[in-house]
Amino acid sequence: MILIKDVRLLECDGNWDILVEGNRIKRIGRNLREKEGIEDRDIEVIDGRNMVAIPGLVNTHTHIPMTLFRGVADDIPLMEWLNNYIWKMESKLNEELVYIGTLLGAIEMIKSGTTTFNDMYFYLDGIVKGVLESGIRAVLSYGMIDLFQEDRREREIKNSEKTVKKIMELDSPRIKAAIGPHAPYTCSRELLTVAHEMAREYSIPIHIHMNETLDEIKMIKEKTGMRPFEYLDSIGFFEGVRVIAAHCVHLSDREIGIMEKRDVVVSHNPISNLKLASGIAPIPKLLERDIPVTLGTDGCGSNNNLNLFEEIKMASLIHKGVSLDPTLVPGEVSFKFATLNGGRALNLEVGVLKEGYLADIVLIDLRKPYLIPVENLKSHLVYAFKGVVDTVLIDGKVVLRDGKMTSIQEHKVYEMAEKAYRKLVD
Numbered sequence: 001m002i003l004i005k006d007v008r009l010l011e012c013d014g015n016w017d018i019l020v021e022g023n024r025i026k027r028i029g030r031n032l033r034e035k036e037g038i039e040d041r042d043i044e045v046i047d048g049r050n051m052v053a054i055p056g057l058v059n060t061h062t063h064i065p066m067t068l069f070r071g072v073a074d075d076i077p078l079m080e081w082l083n084n085y086i087w088k089m090e091s092k093l094n095e096e097l098v099y100i101g102t103l104l105g106a107i108e109m110i111k112s113g114t115t116t117f118n119d120m121y122f123y124l125d126g127i128v129k130g131v132l133e134s135g136i137r138a139v140l141s142y143g144m145i146d147l148f149q150e151d152r153r154e155r156e157i158k159n160s161e162k163t164v165k166k167i168m169e170l171d172s173p174r175i176k177a178a179i180g181p182h183a184p185y186t187c188s189r190e191l192l193t194v195a196h197e198m199a200r201e202y203s204i205p206i207h208i209h210m211n212e213t214l215d216e217i218k219m220i221k222e223k224t225g226m227r228p229f230e231y232l233d234s235i236g237f238f239e240g241v242r243v244i245a246a247h248c249v250h251l252s253d254r255e256i257g258i259m260e261k262r263d264v265v266v267s268h269n270p271i272s273n274l275k276l277a278s279g280i281a282p283i284p285k286l287l288e289r290d291i292p293v294t295l296g297t298d299g300c301g302s303n304n305n306l307n308l309f310e311e312i313k314m315a316s317l318i319h320k321g322v323s324l325d326p327t328l329v330p331g332e333v334s335f336k337f338a339t340l341n342g343g344r345a346l347n348l349e350v351g352v353l354k355e356g357y358l359a360d361i362v363l364i365d366l367r368k369p370y371l372i373p374v375e376n377l378k379s380h381l382v383y384a385f386k387g388v389v390d391t392v393l394i395d396g397k398v399v400l401r402d403g404k405m406t407s408i409q410e411h412k413v414y415e416m417a418e419k420a421y422r423k424l425v426d
Contacts, residue, residue: 001019001026005045008052009028010381017033023397024359028355051366054113055360056113056115058295058338058339060342066105066300068300068424069299072425095125097423097424103417110399112388116360117139117306144157144181161198176204181195184210211248227254227255229255243265247272260290265292265293266294268296269296280318287329294342312337
């Protein structure tokens with residue numbers, strides 16, 4: 001058992017204890033060691049004084065191995081970024097390089113308070129290995145792209161199903177499977193249909209890019225006569241499955257209606273969308289319709305980091321600025337995007353500190369100039385915090401202590417990542 005003692009909680013006054021047993025939060029209260037009759041030999045005590053405990057953040061859209069692409073192709077449009085840079089480098093990837101990129105990304109996320117991520121990529125064996133070693137929690141999907149080619153389609157379907165079965169056979173409490181058709185403009189109708197059927201068969205979510213740019217919407221309209229959400233709805237893509245749609249920047253009122261009706265979850269990626277000049281998602285409109293919104297960083301090729309606290313702040317600020325309305329997307333709402341909403345979207349008992357929930361807990365040292373005065377802590381975590389956390393528990397295990405990883409040797413990962421990058425660019 002682990003006892004986090006005398007720690008501040010966001011929703012409560014004073015200091016509290018959090019008792020962790022196995023991989024779950026057993027109890028939250030005061031003087032729990034005495035009340036539970038716990039012997040010293042049975043427990044590890046973490047001193048929570050001068051700390052605040054928050055639920056681990058949930059990143060609902062990443063491509064974790066792309067940490068190796070950080071800074072490679074800045075300041076260019078999405079399609080040029082993909083075609084002339086990213087896809088060329090990705091052609092050089094292998095399982096080992098993906099594993100190294102995953103370790104690097106896991107360290108970055110854990111050290112900035114993210115305990116769960118939802119990822120779409122390939123060479124999934126490398127990602128799984130990195131997730132298992134680092135201690136982070138993940139929902140993983142193989143990114144399917146057939147470019148409307150039948151032979152490629154069959155290969156992508158086989159790879160995806162193979163990945164799902166491997167993850168399920170692994171039976172890890174920290175790794176779940178999803179289905180990942182890349183986007184309507186890179187996937188044929190046949191592939192999208194099979195992706196939907198697989199998600200229903202295995203009772204797992206779909207993770208897909210939607211309406212990120214005007215160019216892709218134009219491509220879909222020319223091919224189908226419909227906008228992307230209209231097209232997918234016409235083929236039954238949303239029926240009976242949870243769909244997590246990344247980006248959702250350019251939406252018509254009719255598409256928003258479809259999203260509301262079909263319970264589509266949005267992964268808002270404000271920084272990536274700004275950097276690639278894709279646009280700004282109409283989050284206030286979605287909130288008016290009670291469409292669930294979560295937060296993602298996207299990959300490091302387009303962000304260029306995995307610090308979800310930056311997304312929390314941006315998600316509140318950007319919609320105020322473009323609308324000239326300071327009341328839109330309050331800080332408490334954007335914080336829930338990255339915690340409670342993310343956990344619900346992935347159907348995981350994370351994103352909230354609650355008895356019986358998974359013990360994914362982040363401790364933040366309050367002795368920082370930008371977290372003073374502590375009376376305004378909720379505001380600080382949205383608008384002032386830099387994302388540097390002190391201690392992280394995932395699945396009931398300490399993976400970061402005093403700012404240092406306990407599960408893997410950071411310096412070795414950094415050295416491996418530098419060498420991996422050289423292989424990609426040489």
